[in-house]
Amino acid sequence: AYGRAIDLNPVENPYVLGSHVGPRAGRAFASRPDAPGVVHADDAVVRAFAAEGWQWGGYWDSPTDYQHFSTTGR
Numbered sequence: 441a442y443g444r445a446i447d448l449n450p451v452e453n454p455y456v457l458g459s460h461v462g463p464r465a466g467r468a469f470a471s472r473p474d475a476p477g478v479v480h481a482d483d484a485v486v487r488a489f490a491a492e493g494w495q496w497g498g499y500w501d502s503p504t505d506y507q508h509f510s511t512t513g514r
Contacts, residue, residue: 442510442512442514443510443511443512443514444510444511444512445508445509445510445511446494446508446509446510447507447508447509448479448485448507449477449478449479449507450462450463450466450507451463451465451466451469451477452466452469452475452476452477452478452479452507453466453469453477453478453479453498453506453507454466454467454469454470454506454507455497455503455504455505455506455507455508456470456503456504456505456506457502457503457504458502469506472506478506479496479498479506479507480498481496481498481499486498489509493511494509494510494511495509495510495511495512495513496508496509497509497510
């Protein structure tokens with residue numbers, strides 16, 4: 441472990457590395473639809489975590505981890 445981390449709604453906010461999407465049920469959400477539970481850049485949850493010094497994995501290039509918030513940026 442690298443520090444503190446929280447993963448939110450893993451299906452709606454999957455981990456994406458190339459063609460791999462995890463969990464598998466998250467494939468439908470990898471395109472980031474406007475659906476309940478899907479986190480997008482500048483959403484209130486992203487801003488709230490950022491205000492506390494946490495970073496969002498949705499900003500990473502590869503892998504992109506839409507569910508992941510951490511204090512270390514990893």
